[in-house]
Amino acid sequence: MPRMATRTPSADVRTGEIVRSNDAAPSSWGLGDGAAIPWEYAPAPESRDVVTLKERYGLFIGGKDVAASDGETFATINPATEEPLAQVARGTAADMDRAVRAARSAFRRSWGSMPGKERAKYLYRIARILQERSREFAVLESMDSGKPIKESRDVDVPLAAAHFWYYAGWADKLEYAFPGRVAKPLGVAGQIIPWNFPLLMLAWKIAPALAAGNTVVLKPASTTPLSALLFADVCRQADLPPGVVNIVPGPGEVGMALVTHPGVDKVAFTGSTDIGKKIYKGVAGTDKGLTLELGGKAANIVFDDAPLDQAVEGIVNGIYFNQGEVCCAGSRLLAQESIVEPLIEKLKDRLGTIRVGDPLDKNTDVGAINSRAQLEKITELVAAGRAEGAEMYQPACDLPDRGYFFRPTLFTNVAQSSRIAREEIFGPVLSVLTFRTPEEAVEKANNTPYGLSAGVWTDKGSRILHMVKRMKAGVVWANTFNRFDPTSPFGGYKESGFGREGGMHGLHAYVRLEDR
Numbered sequence: 226m227p228r229m230a231t232r233t234p235s236a237d238v239r240t241g242e243i244v245r246s247n248d249a250a251p252s253s254w255g256l257g258d259g260a261a262i263p264w265e266y267a268p269a270p271e272s273r274d275v276v277t278l279k280e281r282y283g284l285f286i287g288g289k290d291v292a293a294s295d296g297e298t299f300a301t302i303n304p305a306t307e308e309p310l311a312q313v314a315r316g317t318a319a320d321m322d323r324a325v326r327a328a329r330s331a332f333r334r335s336w337g338s339m340p341g342k343e344r345a346k347y348l349y350r351i352a353r354i355l356q357e358r359s360r361e362f363a364v365l366e367s368m369d370s371g372k373p374i375k376e377s378r379d380v381d382v383p384l385a386a387a388h389f390w391y392y393a394g395w396a397d398k399l400e401y402a403f404p405g406r407v408a409k410p411l412g413v414a415g416q417i418i419p420w421n422f423p424l425l426m427l428a429w430k431i432a433p434a435l436a437a438g439n440t441v442v443l444k445p446a447s448t449t450p451l452s453a454l455l456f457a458d459v460c461r462q463a464d465l466p467p468g469v470v471n472i473v474p475g476p477g478e479v480g481m482a483l484v485t486h487p488g489v490d491k492v493a494f495t496g497s498t499d500i501g502k503k504i505y506k507g508v509a510g511t512d513k514g515l516t517l518e519l520g521g522k523a524a525n526i527v528f529d530d531a532p533l534d535q536a537v538e539g540i541v542n543g544i545y546f547n548q549g550e551v552c553c554a555g556s557r558l559l560a561q562e563s564i565v566e567p568l569i570e571k572l573k574d575r576l577g578t579i580r581v582g583d584p585l586d587k588n589t590d591v592g593a594i595n596s597r598a599q600l601e602k603i604t605e606l607v608a609a610g611r612a613e614g615a616e617m618y619q620p621a622c623d624l625p626d627r628g629y630f631f632r633p634t635l636f637t638n639v640a641q642s643s644r645i646a647r648e649e650i651f652g653p654v655l656s657v658l659t660f661r662t663p664e665e666a667v668e669k670a671n672n673t674p675y676g677l678s679a680g681v682w683t684d685k686g687s688r689i690l691h692m693v694k695r696m697k698a699g700v701v702w703a704n705t706f707n708r709f710d711p712t713s714p715f716g717g718y719k720e721s722g723f724g725r726e727g728g729m730h731g732l733h734a735y736v737r738l739e740d741r
C-alpha cells in the first residue's frame with residue numbers, strides 16, 4: 226500500500242538542519258521535479274470509546290485487585306499528550322512477598338499438578354478472549370506506550386494471542402517436546418518486562434510458563450502498566466484459578482525484590498543490558514533458573530545484488546518500526562560501497578513519506594517515544610553522532626506541539642568507533658556504514674558487544690547461508706526484517722543475553738527434566 230506525506234524531505238545533509246520548503250513530492254513518485262503533492266491524508270483517529278479507563282488500578286494478587294501495602298500510587302502518562310491516563314498502585318517489596326506467596330499457594334493447590342490438557346483449556350480461553358477484546362487492547366496499548374495503532378492492532382495484540390494459542394497446544398504434549406524425559410514445572414516464575422512491547426512481552430513470558438505448569442508474578446514497566454492490568458481482567462474472565470498469574474507494577478527496586486525473593490524458582494527478564502547484569506548478580510549463588518533478553522545493535526547488511534526497493538522497505542521496517550524502540554532493531558545499515566549512493570537516495574525519498582504523529586491515527590507510521598527520559602536519551606545520542614562528525618538527515622515533517630516525538634533520522638559517514646554505531650539508541654535513528662567484501666561485512670556486523678539479530682539482503686541463497694553461519698546473532702533475517710512467530714525461538718549471544726523465548730525452546734526455560 227503506498228504511503229503518502231505532505232512534506233518534502235528537505236533537511237540539509239551537512240548541517241542536519243530542517244529546511245521547510247514547499248510540499249514537493251519525492252522524485253520517485255513520478256509527479257515531475259518539485260511538483261506539489263496534490264493530496265493530504267484526512268485524520269483517521271481510532272475511537273478511544275472502546276477503552277474504559279479506570280481512575281485507579283490496583284495490584285493483581287491472588288485473583289484480587291488490591292491496593293499497595295503503603296497505599297502509594299503513581300501516574301501513568303500518555304506519551305503522545307503528556308497527560309496522565311490513570312493512577313496505578315505502586316507495589317512494594319511487601320507486596321512482592323504477598324504475590325510470590327499467592328503464586329506458591331496456587332502452584333501447590335491447583336496449577337502445578339493439573340493435567341496438561343486442563344491447563345491448555347485455560348490458555349485457549351485466554352487466547353480467545355484476547356482476540357475478542359483485541360481492539361480494546363490495541364487502543365489501550367497505543368495510549369499508554371505511544372506506539373502507532375496500526376502496529377498494536379496488527380502486530381502486538383495478534384502476536385500476543387498467537388503465543389497463547391501456540392503454548393496452549395504444548396501444555397498436554399510436553400512428553401513430545403522432551404522425548405524420553407519427564408518435564409516437571411519449576412514452581413514460581415518471577416518475570417520482569419520492558420515498555421516497548423508491553424502486552425507482547427507479557428505473552429512471551431506468561432504463556433510458556435503457564436503451559437509448563439508454573440505460576441507467575443510479573444512486574445510490568447512503570448511507564449506501561451495498563452495492558453498488563455487489563456490482562457488481569459482477562460485472567461478473571463477466563464476463570465484462571467486465583468494466584469496463577471499475579472501482576473505487581475512498581476519501580477526497579479520492587480523488581481529486584483522479586484528477583485531475590487527466596488520463593489521464586491525462575492527469573493525471566495527483558496530489558497537493558499545494565500539492569501540484566503544486576504539481575505544476574507541478584508540470582509548468583511542460588512539455584513534459580515535465569516533467562517535474560519537484553520539489548521542489541523543489529524546490522525542490516527545490503528549487498529549490491531539485493532533488490533533495492535525491497536531492501537529499503539526492510540530497512541525502514543527494521544529501524545522505524547515501533548519508533549526504533551525494539552531490541553532487535555536494524556540500527557546499523559551496512560551497505561556495499563557500490564550501491565550506497567542509490568540506496569541512500571531511495572531511503573531519503575522513503576523517509577519523506579513516513580508519517581509521524583498521533584499514535585491513535587490509523588495512518589501514523591511513527592508514534593510517540595515512550596517517555597521523556599527515552600526522548601532525552603535519543604536526543605543526547607543524536608547530538609553525540611553529529612559532534613563526532615556523522616552527517617545527519619531528517620525529513621522535514623511537522624511534529625505535534627505536545628508529546629514526546631522524534632523525527633526519523635538517518636546518519637551517513639558514520640565511523641565504526643562512533644557512539645551511534647556502538648550504543649543501543651532505542652529510537653528511530655539509523656547509522657549507515659559501508660563495506661566492500663562479505664568478510665568485511667561479517668567483521669563489522671560482529672564488531673559489537675551485542676548479538677541479538679541481523680539482516681542480510683542479497684539475491685543469492687548461497688551468500689545468505691555463507692553470511693548466516695558467520696554472524697554472531699541469535700536471529701538472522703534474510704531479505705526481510707523484524708518478523709516474529711510464536712513457533713520460532715528468539716534470543717541473543719554475548720551482551721544480548723541468554724536463553725530462548727518462543728517455540729519449543731521457550732518451554733525449556735520453564736521445566737526441570739527428569740529421567741523416566
Ligand code: NDP
Nearest residue numbers: 418419445446447476477480481496497500519520552651
Ligand atoms: P530497564 O532495563 O531499566 O527496564 C526494564 C524493566 O526492568 C522495567 O520493568 C524496569 O522497571 C525494570 N527494572 C529497572 N531496574 C530494575 C532493577 N534494578 N531490578 C529489577 N528490575 C528493574 O530499561 P529502561 O526502561 O530504563 O530503558 C533504558 C534503556 O534500556 C533503553 O534506552 C534501551 O536502550 C534499553 N532497553 C532495552 C530493551 C530490550 O528489550 N532490549 C527494553 C527496554 C529498554 P521500571 O520500568 O519500573 O524502571
